[in-house]
Structures are given as C-alpha cells and as structure tokens.
Amino acid sequence: MELKMELKTSFIAAAMLTTVTMLSACGSTATESNDPKVNSPMKETAMEAQDAFFKDFDAVEMQKYFREDYIQHNPHVPTGLAPALGFLPVLKDAGLTYKTHRLLEDGDFIIMHNTYDNAELFGAKEVVTFDVWRMQDGQVAEHWDAVSPVIKETASGRSQFDGPTLVTDTDKTQENKQLIADFMEDVFFGKAPEKISEYISTEQYDQHNTMVEDGLVGLNEALAFLESQNNMFDYQKVHRILGEGNFVLAQSEGRWNDKAQAFYDLFRIKDGKIVEHWDIIQEIPEQMAHDNGMF
Template sequence: MKKVLTVFVLAGILASCNTSKTNATSESNQSQEKTMNNKEIVGTFLGAVAKQDAEKMRKFANADYIQHNPFVPTGLEPFIGLLPVLKENGTYAENVRLFQDGNYVFMHNIWHNAKPFGADEMVAFDIIRVDENGKVAEHWDAMTVLVKETASGRTQTDGSTTLTDLDKTEANKKLVTSFINDVPMGKNQGKIGEYISSEQYNQHNPQIKDGLNGLGEFFQYLASQNITFKYNKLHKVLGEGNFVLTVSEGELMGKEQVFYDLFRVENGKIVEHWDVIQEIPTEGLAHNNGMFDFKNQ
C-alpha cells in the first residue's frame, strides 16, 4: 500500500489550474482544449483524477500513459482502477511550485495524510510530459519524508515562488548544467564559487546549513564518516525563468539514488536550492520503465 499510492495523490495538485468551463456543445469543448497550454492540460487531468472522473481522464491522457514511478503500474486503465485508494486514505497533495518547459510540466509538492507512504507528510517533485496532441503521456517523480527540524532553519519547501527572468531560461539551464557537471559530478569542484553566490545561498536540504560554508561543512562531514555521495549521470534539465530542475542518478551510502535538485538563479548565480533524494528500488517493481528514460522529447 505504501508505494501504490505514490502517483494518485497528484490528483489534487492542480485542480485550481483547471480553466476549462462547461460549454453548450462538444465542438466548443474541443476548440477550448486546443487553446489550453500544457499547465492547463495537466491541471485539468489532475482535477479529473481528484474527482475520480474516469471519462475526463481518458479524454486528456493517452491509453498507454507511461509511468516511471517504479511501484505504480504503467498505462491509464490500471491507474484509473486504483483511484479508490486515494479516497480510502484521505491523502492529498499541496502544490508549492509549478513550472513549464516545452512539453514538460514540473511541480514541487507536499503530500498530506501520507501514512501509506510511511510518514504523515512527504515532499516530492513530479514531472508530467504532454505530447504533441495535447495529451498527458508520461510521469516521473521522487519523494522523501518531510523533516520538521532542519540545519538551516528553513523548510524543504518554503522560500521564493516568484517566477522571473523568462528571457534567461536557457542561460540559467546552461549555468546549472555546468554546475552539476563540475561540482556534484566532480569534474572541477574548485569552480563552485563561479556558480553559487557567496552573498546568498538559501539551503532547503534539511541536513545542510545556508551559504557556501554550510555546503563545505556538509561535504567535510561526509568525508569524515566515509560516506559515499556522488552524482554519476545527469538525465534531464528543465527550466522556466529563474528556476531550473535537474534529475540525476548517483550513489549515497553505497546505494543507487535518484537526485531531484531545484535551483533558483539570480544575476547569473545560484542563490537557492531544494532537493529530493530517493533510493532507486530493485524489488517489487510494477514495470520495467525505470525512473529516468527521457527519450521522448
């Protein structure tokens, strides 16, 4: 039960984004669907999930909906068949941040009443791909337990939500890509000061203090305890304006992990960071799609 619910609580995230209205004819409905942006399409689909409206779900998503949460069956009908689990457990999601990069919509969420996951509250990043026909086609996610007391005094989800610098999206994605390659992946860690602001670096990882000094202390602690922490491959970079999300694969304490990192960039420097780290399971898998595989663009 713990993992089966993982995707279903997405249902309530974007119901408020649903801008579609009931029209007098099916033709006007179809016309409206064509004018919806990807955020609105995803919001409408998840609103239908929240209402357990299977007919609307089928209208806005592909029958071969591809699932990358390792414990949830792939395909739309298996997804629909498990919706009652959501109602039984009273689990729901609160959206904190919502962004769009081309045909991808990516979200930062808090899950409440999440005891089926193993904790009362969980933090997650979710990515949904909308295909060229305007249909919800694919889903990725990672989740972790919400921690009440953190090293920085910040929560895992608070901080800036203001979207700016839309004209700098590609430059910010390039900056963050270089940072991941040079620092977490170890190609040139001495360049960290070129990427992270020395004046402001708000840290939301619960184990790390603010600032470059806090980050340095964290890595020193890992080294003193012989804890393995490394990124091996960068799978995806998504961005909108001053926010950039990366999805990476690596190791922590000898176990394979997925790393979701959200960065806020200001004046060419990283000034804020949120993350979710989840162990990649090898048993009890519902499919063989894996937690990555972004080959569909």
C-alpha cells in the same frame, strides 16, 4: 541527505486488495486556476489533469487528460493508465490533499514541486515530491518523480518546499539551464570543484536540504563531513536539465550510502548565481513494478 521513503505495508496491502496501484503525484486540492503560477495553456491543462484524477476522482474525465499508453517511472507503480484508474476509490478513501508549490514548463515537460497531506499510504502523513510530466497532444504521456517524507526540523530552519514560487527571468531560461549543466559538470562530477563560488552566490544561498545549513559555508561544512565519513554523493549521470526562467531542475542518478539513488535538485538562480536549492534523494530499488526504469 533526505530520508528515503519506503511504501508502508498498508499501502502494499491496499494495492493488492484492489489489484491496482497509483501515481505518486496525487492529492485532492490542486493549485487554483487563477493562481499566478498557472500562466500558460499547458500548465492549465496539467492542473486540470490533476483535478480530474486527484480531486474529482473521475475516471471519465481522467481519460481525457491521460493517454491510454501512459508510461510510468515511479518504481512502485505499474505502467499504463488502467491500473491508476482502478485505484481511484482507494485515493478517494485515503482523503489525500495536495498543494503545488512550484509549476514550471519546459517544452513538452511540466515540472511540479508538490506536498501531500494525509499521505500515510506513501509512508508518512506528509510527503514532498518532484513530479515531471511529459505532455503529448494535450495529455499526460509520461511521468517521473521523487518522493520524501516531510521533515519538520531542518538544519537551516527552512522547509523542503517553502521559499519563492513565481517564475521570473523567462528570457534567461537557456542561460540558466547551461549554468546548472556547467555547475553539475564542474562541482558534482568533480571536474573543477574549486569553481564552486563561481556558481553559488557567496552572499545568499538558501538551503532546503534538511541536513545542510544556509550559505556556501554551510554547504562546504556538510560536504567536508560526508568526505570525512567516506560517504560522499557520487553523481554518475545527469538525465535531464529542465527549467523555466529562474528555476532549473536536474534529474540525476548515482550512488550514496552504497546504494543506487535518484537525485532531484531544484535551483533558483538570480543574476547568474545559484541562490537557493531544494532536493529529494530517493533510493532506486532493485525490483520495480515495470521495466521502464526511474529515468
């Protein structure tokens, strides 16, 4: 239900003028190194990589943190490190700033929930993103993302990124990931939708989708409306379920509004029930800047 984001002509023109392009995960102010979210060596490396690229705009430093054969899945960005290096002056001139609200680690993957200001190059002054990095030998090897404009007025009164940020219950990571896998199968794929209250708390369900009110009632009302409009989300494949402790992210693809879509759903889990949800839905274009696909 998020409004899809299209790159503005000004961005495309700037890219053509510089003959390069950029990663969607960008900014100029990263999570501080003493932030409690940065609680592992790999998370620290990830944030140092963000700083090298998007705070210092330092090509030499950046090459320490990004592999030469860096694989890109943002549909508008060519793959490889060289194009991104060439775009550093454009990033600097744009004056982008960013904030990492959530930072998760799952095996070789880093998951970031970011916002960006002065982001007109992305189609809006403020955007929100989910960024997934695959790390290899201390460097960023691969990148997936979903991007949306920040919407100020939402049905629940919550933003697309506020709420709890700290990882807890790390001993329950696998249990919580399995919960979301089962939830996706039963509810989103329609195997047993009547089980929805077995997954989502009936006491607390904080909603960050801009068009859905809080609570299980709010969700059911939104789904009923979509059904009445013959415009229900069609989840067709889950590509990854990644998470750490009480946070789990599902990367999926399917269709909505008669178009192919990438679905990113982040859930917070407490005592075995889903109590909070953030998401971004981004249209999958027919033509991409590479052959890697969005997943």
